[in-house]
Amino acid sequence: MRAVAVDGTTVRGSRTATATAIQLLAATDHHGVVLAHRQIVSKSNEIPAFQPLLDTIDLTGSVLTGDALHTRHGHGACLRKRGAHYLAIVKKNHPGLYDQVRKLPWAEIPLDHHTRDKAHHRDEIRRLKVAAFRHLGCPGARQAIQIVRRRRELSTGKPTIERVYLIAGLDVSDATPAALTAWIRGHWGIENLLHHARDRTFREDDSKVRTSHLPRTMASLRNLAISAFRQNGEPNIAAALRTTGRDYRRPLSILGLT
Numbered sequence: 001m002r003a004v005a006v007d008g009t010t011v012r013g014s015r016t017a018t019a020t021a022i023q024l025l026a027a028t029d030h031h032g033v034v035l036a037h038r039q040i041v042s043k044s045n046e047i048p049a050f051q052p053l054l055d056t057i058d059l060t061g062s063v064l065t066g067d068a069l070h071t072r073h074g075h076g077a078c079l080r081k082r083g084a085h086y087l088a089i090v091k092k093n094h095p096g097l098y099d100q101v102r103k104l105p106w107a108e109i110p111l112d113h114h115t116r117d118k119a120h121h122r123d124e125i126r127r128l129k130v131a132a133f134r135h136l137g138c139p140g141a142r143q144a145i146q147i148v149r150r151r152r153e154l155s156t157g158k159p160t161i162e163r164v165y166l167i168a169g170l171d172v173s174d175a176t177p178a179a180l181t182a183w184i185r186g187h188w189g190i191e192n193l194l195h196h197a198r199d200r201t202f203r204e205d206d207s208k209v210r211t212s213h214l215p216r217t218m219a220s221l222r223n224l225a226i227s228a229f230r231q232n233g234e235p236n237i238a239a240a241l242r243t244t245g246r247d248y249r250r251p252l253s254i255l256g257l258t
Helices: 046-054 073-081 095-102 177-201 214-231 237-244
Strands: 003-011 022-029 034-039 063-066 085-090 113-119 122-132 143-153 159-168
Touching (some): 003 046, 022 046, 034 046, 034 214, 046 073, 073 085, 085 095, 085 177, 095 159, 113 177, 122 177, 143 177
Parallel strands (some): 063 085
Antiparallel strands (some): 022 034, 085 159, 122 143, 143 159
């Protein structure tokens, strides 16, 4: 299945003494190609922009990933109607659903998948358990997922444990535990990639543009540049830009148009 991440960003530099910062919402496949994006209406938020954003994309057979803000009944119903599946994080901002998932007998459920990695000066073990469950409070939800992440800082030896809960609009036959793990990690990877590329490489937060649709236009150019580099197989956009000698502050220069 094609995996698509929905992720929002705030252009902090566009904030003024009398106006809030411009917000943008993007849909990106897990390879790093931006498929669609939308400028959020002033005095609104990401939630009403979710469905209009996805109206421009063929979602049939895709799996959507997002943060806990988009774990909503209406979003789940929309995706199922469009022939799409979803993986949705459940947190305490949805107390009923969170308690329903958290209180499942996880200790009695066998381990389905685990990984171990050493990166960013820490050792991390991820353990995933899946429970088939047809009475979750979200349309089309078929599975509940628990991820336990045990991290140990290599410099200090300090351990931390984090539990993350999700629901999946996929039957057990639709996805293996390994695939679920890959999609979940893929979403976190896309969030990190886009935030790093926009905020650190292209300095999006330094942009003062806020007039009419100009923030969306500038975001389109940045997204086009990110997509072009990713489709070209560039894992490190900042390094690729340094080899071209192009100015990251000028999106047209990034694309080689000026």
